[in-house]
Amino acid sequence: MEEEKSRESCCQTILAIHDVMDLLSGKWKVSIIACLCFNKMRYSDLLREVRGISGKMLSRELKELEANQLITRTVLSTQPVTVEYQITPYGATLEQLIGTMADWGLKHRKRIKNGGI
Amino acid sequence: MEEEKSRESCCQTILAIHDVMDLLSGKWKVSIIACLCFNKMRYSDLLREVRGISGKMLSRELKELEANQLITRTVLSTQPVTVEYQITPYGATLEQLIGTMADWGLKHRKRIKNGGI
């Protein structure tokens, strides 16, 4: 019975995790969201902040994030046009997850520096 | 100054996140770890639990996880041989992260069911 409950919950967990991984799949999505959690940003800002990303990948991943309602895209009628990306309230609910990730990552970096022990 | 601090911390965050994503990259790694957080398991167990994964991918990702010291691999001298995978104490420190992920994923699933609003 206890055994069964554990197995049940394991399945659910795996499905849920798979959803998250699908949503955040791609080399850059989490970094982009993390960036936008700090501030709304323009395309060129992101291109600079998310080091290593190419223009093509940035637009592509932004588009997917927008489709999943995690960010919004606003065209500003400046000359020339600028586009501002902003995290949605829904996207902001990822902040805790990303924070946990960053924490673990920072500890992991230290561990690596200490010889991976 | 406040601005600068924020920018600084943003950079660090992104690097740390990138580390985590690298470590957990691949469609299945997080699911595998989540599984092993519940219980130690044999290869065939994992093949069943992590739905959709192929044998090739399972061995490959297990190998990488082992290389990163997140899990251990133990060959049992049964007939025929069985292999048991188990999470390491270090791997277990990912449990909170994975828990957060699973929580978010479950909420996301509900949201999707409700029409994605």
Next chain:
DNA sequence: CAGGATCCGGATTGATACTG
């Protein structure tokens, strides 16, 4: 400035068959 279109090589992944 923001991003679409195209091309292309390389990496990922799946299916299937095979091994100790």
Next chain:
DNA sequence: CAGTATCAATCCGGATCCTG
């Protein structure tokens, strides 16, 4: 049972050029 080998399909991501 726990993998490995091989082939084929697909995806990823960079470079370059082009548009409004």
